[in-house]
Amino acid sequence: MSHLTALVIHHGLLGIFLLMALESCCIPIPSEVVMPLAGFLASRHLIGFWPAVIVATVANLVGSLIAYAIGSYAGRAFVLRYGRYVGLSARHLDRAERWFGRFGEATVFFGRMIPAVRTFVSLPAGFARMSLARFIVFSLFGSLVWNLALVYGGYQLNRNWQILADHVKPFTYVGAAILVAAVAWFWLRRRSRQDAE
Template identity: 55%
Template sequence: MYLILASITDPIVNFAVGVVGDLGLVGVFVLMVLESACIPIPSEATMLFAGFNVAEGEYSLVLAVAVASVANLVGSWIAYGVGRAGRVDLIEKHGRKLGISPKHLETADRWFQRHGDATVFFTRLLPIVRTFISLPAGVARMPFWRFSLLTLAGCIPWMLMLTYIGVKVG
């Protein structure tokens, strides 16, 4: 099982390390936008290697975290937009074919109104799910400014933690 997982993840990790190694902060920005737009590029590999570059003196910790956090926000806007547009174009028009009724959407909307702020913030601190929370936030039509603020606030500690670990390990 481990060998199968490694055969899938190793090329992606090597790709991320290569991009950050070749392009520096521009590579960090591009990879983090893609990761937050639900493209499977691990933020862990990207930011750990960025932390290694910080340890080598290529750029500062603050700059690496700032670039990654802004990139996360931009990528999250893309996924949020897909979720928001997909609600009308896919879910509202064809949801019944997928087993999603208007009542399901109303329930999700109410839940997101009550718990959306905490959900967006805290899921930004969790691996894997952090990438995909933008989609339901868009579907639930969470106010864009609030989504953006909570996304940025949740991304900063995650980026700081990963980059700092990369500095210490590097």
């Protein structure tokens, strides 16, 4: 964590942009540490409150668009080539595409506020080729809500911004449990269909 905090402290908005773009591009960087620190810096008048929120939200969109493009243009090939090593197949990809075709907007919006999910939610949206316009809108609003809440919390906690990170951390485990449950559901459905055949 010290490298993350040092990057934000020494480079301000540029450091926030870099870290938040990477987080949305499938690099597990904890925004629940970065953004409360940004709020703390804003409370000390070292950076602006709204500039921190806006820069982080734009960075999330940039990283999300990169991950979306990977999912959209390289996703199927990636799954077909490497998916067998983690139990994934073309059938799983087809199901994900149908699922996002039906619930994509809600998944992208609320997924931005679940720590373990927000980092990877753009990939299945790309797999499903969700409407780019809707993807952008729901990514922006979901990221804005998340970033505003964390910056505001860090701003209010001032020097105690790390307390917020410690209290938000359990939600990372909830998000991870959701991902594990989804993978287990896909696997069980696959097995039941194979047994039926």
